[in-house]
Amino acid sequence: MNGRKTGRPNQKNQSSTPRRSNVTRSPRRSSNSNFPLERLIRIERRKARNRAISLSIFVMAIMLVTMLLILSVMRQAKPSPRFIFIQTGTINQTIEGTALIIRDEISFASPSGGLLKPLAAEGSRVARGQKLAFVIPADRESQLADLQKCEDDIVRLQTELMNVGKGAGASAIFAESASALSPIINLIRTDVTKGTLTNISGYSSSIDVILEQRAAKLMTIDFRDARLTALEARRANLEKSLGLDAGTLYCQKPGIVSFRLDGLESSLGPERAETLTPAEYRELISAGSWRHLAAGPVNKDQPVLRISSSLRQFLVFLLPDASAGQFPVGEIRTIFIPGDALTIENCRIIRSEDTEAGTLLVFHTDRRIERLADFRTLRGELVVSSTTGMKVPVTALLNVDDPKKEADLMIVSGGYTRNCRVRILDQDREYAIIKAIETEEYRPEVSTILVANPDSIAVGEFIGD
Numbered sequence: 495m496n497g498r499k500t501g502r503p504n505q506k507n508q509s510s511t512p513r514r515s516n517v518t519r520s521p522r523r524s525s526n527s528n529f530p531l532e533r534l535i536r537i538e539r540r541k542a543r544n545r546a547i548s549l550s551i552f553v554m555a556i557m558l559v560t561m562l563l564i565l566s567v568m569r570q571a572k573p574s575p576r577f578i579f580i581q582t583g584t585i586n587q588t589i590e591g592t593a594l595i596i597r598d599e600i601s602f603a604s605p606s607g608g609l610l611k612p613l614a615a616e617g618s619r620v621a622r623g624q625k626l627a628f629v630i631p632a633d634r635e636s637q638l639a640d641l642q643k644c645e646d647d648i649v650r651l652q653t654e655l656m657n658v659g660k661g662a663g664a665s666a667i668f669a670e671s672a673s674a675l676s677p678i679i680n681l682i683r684t685d686v687t688k689g690t691l692t693n694i695s696g697y698s699s700s701i702d703v704i705l706e707q708r709a710a711k712l713m714t715i716d717f718r719d720a721r722l723t724a725l726e727a728r729r730a731n732l733e734k735s736l737g738l739d740a741g742t743l744y745c746q747k748p749g750i751v752s753f754r755l756d757g758l759e760s761s762l763g764p765e766r767a768e769t770l771t772p773a774e775y776r777e778l779i780s781a782g783s784w785r786h787l788a789a790g791p792v793n794k795d796q797p798v799l800r801i802s803s804s805l806r807q808f809l810v811f812l813l814p815d816a817s818a819g820q821f822p823v824g825e826i827r828t829i830f831i832p833g834d835a836l837t838i839e840n841c842r843i844i845r846s847e848d849t850e851a852g853t854l855l856v857f858h859t860d861r862r863i864e865r866l867a868d869f870r871t872l873r874g875e876l877v878v879s880s881t882t883g884m885k886v887p888v889t890a891l892l893n894v895d896d897p898k899k900e901a902d903l904m905i906v907s908g909g910y911t912r913n914c915r916v917r918i919l920d921q922d923r924e925y926a927i928i929k930a931i932e933t934e935e936y937r938p939e940v941s942t943i944l945v946a947n948p949d950s951i952a953v954g955e956f957i958g959d
Contacts, residue, residue: 580905592872595871606631608631626745772849
């Protein structure tokens with residue numbers, strides 16, 4: 495009995511236990527079936543989070559690199575401070591005007607019609623009695639061609655003999671002519687660079703004259719060659735034939751020869767400098783028209799060359815914005831020619847008059863006569879006033895007060911950059927003359943270190959002892 499009783503419960507327990515186990519197995523199967531999906535979701539979320547973090551880091555890195563590049567460019571673009579010493583200088587206030595040039599000159603007319611052959615270089619000094627030019631009749635052109643061919647043959651033969659060691663002293667003559675030709679070649683190159691060939695005929699004439707002078711000097715050299723002797727005899731006969739039939743122009747007074755004429759040589763003499771009126775001045779500065787007649791056909795009684803005195807010339811100005819009081823008679827001034835980078839010193843004022851059209855000024859000078867021999871007018875600058883003092887660049891001035899004529903200046907004092915207020919005495923486009931203000935804490939002096947570009951540095955920065 496007891497055994498059965500005790501056995502049944504065991505059976506019940508055994509039978510009930512698997513039932514409960516069957517009840518609890520079903521949810522475990524469902525959990526196992528959803529686990530791969532949840533794992534995939536977690537993996538995708540982790541990947542998305544990693545991608546977002548990586549992208550954020552990448553963007554931040556790009557921003558950092560960009561910021562560093564910007565700072566580097568700004569640091570390189572910022573100009574470095576430029577320090578200079580304040581020095582004493584002068585500023586000139588100038589006025590510009592057109593100068594009419596009056597010379598003591600005389601023109602020469604052709605004695606007959608024909609071809610003009612210059613015998614003197616353009617702009618050279620000539621002496622009294624010197625041959626200036628031939629005027630060869632038109633029917634002698636064939637003889638002229640023969641003469642030119644003969645001269646070319648002589649030059650070639652002389653060069654050939656000189657290269658083989660004959661003709662002592664010939665090489666020195668060739669070197670002298672080469673040095674005389676060098677300035678003309680430089681002028682030709684300059685004109686070609688500027689794109690103008692208006693003076694090429696004058697250069698050609700000067701080169702021909704230099705070569706003829708070389709040929710004349712080489713005639714004194716004995717090359718000991720029969721061929722050269724025969725050519726020289728033929729040239730002498732041709733020159734004699736042309737000289738007898740041609741009109742020869744001789745220099746009547748020493749001076750500077752020029753084959754450029756403007757038609758004002760006979761009417762514009764030194765006496766006109768004392769009587770010229772503003773109306774005549776305006777007419778004359780627009781009346782001249784240069785003509786170059788070197789080595790060309792000419793007519794009888796046509797002016798072909800002129801001789802200018804090498805002792806003096808006159809420059810006449812008419813200035814509407816000036817007064818005679820600024821240019822006292824007898825004072826010596828300097829005239830600047832900015833277009834040709836020339837300076838004419840020792841210009842004495844011989845006439846200074848106030849007129850309705852402006853101030854009429856006449857200067858007398860003995861400088862730059864040869865250089866200006868082919869000019870009738872030129873643009874010049876005259877100094878009206880001069881101011882001397884501490885000279886600084888205009889770029890160094892800050893907070894300029896035009897009514898008070900004051901500005902700030904950055905200087906170095908005690909190793910630090912300091913600002914000081916200064917008074918502007920005078921200035922032009924590039925520089926200013928300044929004066930220290932006594933009430934300022936920092937006052938500039940000669941040899942004080944100045945910051946030429948104050949925008950590149952701040953006030954109070956340490957520069958060094």
